[in-house]
Amino acid sequence: MAVFTPLDAAEVDTWLARFDLGTRTELQGIASGIENTNYFLSTTRGRFVLTLFERLRTEQLPFYLGLMHHLAAHGIPVPDPMPARNGQTLHTLKGKPAALVTRLKGSSHLQPAPVHCAQVGHWLARMHLAAQDYAGIQPNLRGLEWQRRTIPALLPYLTAEQHALISTELDHQTRIAASPAYADLPRSAVHADLFRDNVLFDGDILSGVFDFYFAGVDTWVFDLAVALNDWCIHLDTGAFDPARHDALLHAYEAARPLQAAERALLPDALRAAALRFWTSRLADFHLPRDAHLLTPHDPAHFERVLRQRIAAR
DSSP states (O other), X not given: OBBSSOOOHHHHHHHHTTSSXXXXXXXXXXXXXXXXXXXXXXXXXEEEEEEEXXXXXXXXXXXXXXXXXXXXXXXXXXXXXXXXXXXXXXXXETTEEEEEEEOOOSBOOSSOOHHHHHHHHHHHHHHHHHHTXXXXXXXXXXXXXXXXXXXHHHGGXXXXXXXXXXXXXXXXXXXXXXXXXXXXXXXXXXXXXXXGGGEEEETTEEEEEOOOTTOEEEEHHHHHHHHHHHHTBXXXXXXXXXXXXXXXXXXXXHHSOOOHHHHHHHHHHHHHHHHHHHHHHHHHHHSOOOOBTOOXXXXXXXXXXXXXHHHTO
């Protein structure tokens, strides 16, 4: 989250009048993240998050909002989009698509223990099972097609060693994605960005997961790999912490056992997840957009993670 489009209280008050949610009591920009403009918005009737979408197009947004509402209706703790009086959850504010969703309680655990990782694994399996009957269709917008378009623009900023690494890995993932085994993997709408700062805990109990705006239809094992690559590693090296890794994976499988093909392709999915986030962080660092309160993430982190996953094969 970030603030690309500043808002003042008066224009938000005018916009808020289309809802039956009372009057504003708080409006505060959210500094974390890199994609959308976000504000905490509290009213006399509740606490919400107001998002203005900076990159996603209006026609793409029903997928995300519908997915969150679908999961919330299945008892998965996620933000639920708020309808205006006309029943619509997708709105416009300051000329940009906008949505208002419920604000979850709790705070992030940025140094998770195995107990936190286990709950993330359990939540992720429940989310995958609940998403099976979600009718929305949209690809992972940061998948291989996006990487093929983006990586050539990044190559001039890379060392020769990095150039070779990212190009070789992109070729490897392209071959994996074209294989019959990959085509048969179970898939649905997935979160695709299940990082530590997108999960909230009330004490040590998982109270919710947010930021679904990288979601798309992809394999469940890729979504699992994204979570493993963040929740279960030593941040200074990218190496797995065995206790956290096993806690997350075992909890996931207690709710949804992996298929044999998923087990076989998990090492490649871990590499795919590392490549995806190394590429996006390189793009945010070398090809940035202006934003109030924006701090891009360090690209070197996921380069380390990718090298670790390749070495583990």
